[in-house]
Amino acid sequence: MLKVYGRPNSSNSAKVFWLLDQIGQDYELVLTGRGFGATDTPDFLALNPFGKVPVVQDGTTVVWESNAVLRYLAKRFGATTLWPADAATQARVDGWMDWVSISLTPPLTRLRKARAAGRSDDADLPAIVNASTLLDQQLAGRDFIAGSDLSLADITAAPSVHRWFLLDGERPTLPHLEAYARRLAGFPGYVRHIQSLS
Ligand SMILES: N[C@@H](CCC(=O)N[C@@H](CS)C(=O)NCC(=O)O)C(=O)O
Structure with missing residues (x-):
């Protein structure tokens, strides 16, 4: 299952949550970031060396930087209205x-x-x-x-x-x-x- 590391009060995470709702894609939320879960652990830094949320883990693929995440998810799940192929x-x-x-x-x-x-x-x-x-x-x-x-x-x-x-x-x-x-x-x-x- 697609995993999203983020927190609900993070604007950059919220962009990813909205996109996933918009395309009806299920995901597992791993609450991470200030007030939720540490981002300075070796495990998290291995996902995102900058220690920031959101991060998406899709099998062996890891994507960080919210706009890169949005583009990855749109392409991965064929959301061509949201991010046209043309x-x-x-x-x-x-x-x-x-x-x-x-x-x-x-x-x-x-x-x-x-x-x-x-x-x-x-x-x-x-x-x-x-x-x-x-x-x-x-x-x-x-x-x-x-x-x-x-x-x-x-x-x-x-x-x-x-x-x-x-x-x-x-x-x-x-x-x-x-x-x-x-x-x-x-x-x-x-x-x-x-x-x-x-
Ligand atoms: N340019 C990055 C910014 C990421 C960022 O600054 N995320 C904030 C939350 S919006 C963060 O991780 N703050 C530290 C924390 O929550 O521990 C992106 O768009 O993903």
Whole structure:
């Protein structure tokens, strides 16, 4: 049986949990990571030398890095709507996955950590507003990030989209992003794994 090492309050694990729900694939969850199970043991480091979750073990195949995991699972289980086989469409999805992971999520993560630590340093806020505004523009006239269907780009972006709406303080109204978040809430896997993230 496919094994997933992760924890429910990890945004990167939640992406993998949503994908597996979305494609109806059973898995064994091995609760791992902060507050659940150690990631600095020789056994876990043999799976992922970086000691991070999520990790997927599929027989003798081990995959780490959440976006690589999403692509592996989509290909392995034939989820061609979520990650199309056609090179051009796949590249569009990949581009948005990379953009989310490089330009949207890191400043949001830094800001959330600064605020959680009680620091009032909002240096990352302009980058978050800029990236979220760009995403809002991308969603004008489109149901999902890479087109008319849910794709891995949406699953990758989902934790940050959800957390944008959890941010306290002044931020611009982004109507397309709001409509998009409501659309995502129509997916049970999003409600179960992403909306439960704080
Ligand atoms: N770029 C990595 C980041 C992995 C990562 O930072 N995972 C966090 C949870 S979201 C983690 O393992 N934290 C340490 C822990 O839980 O012990 C990915 O996308 O998989």
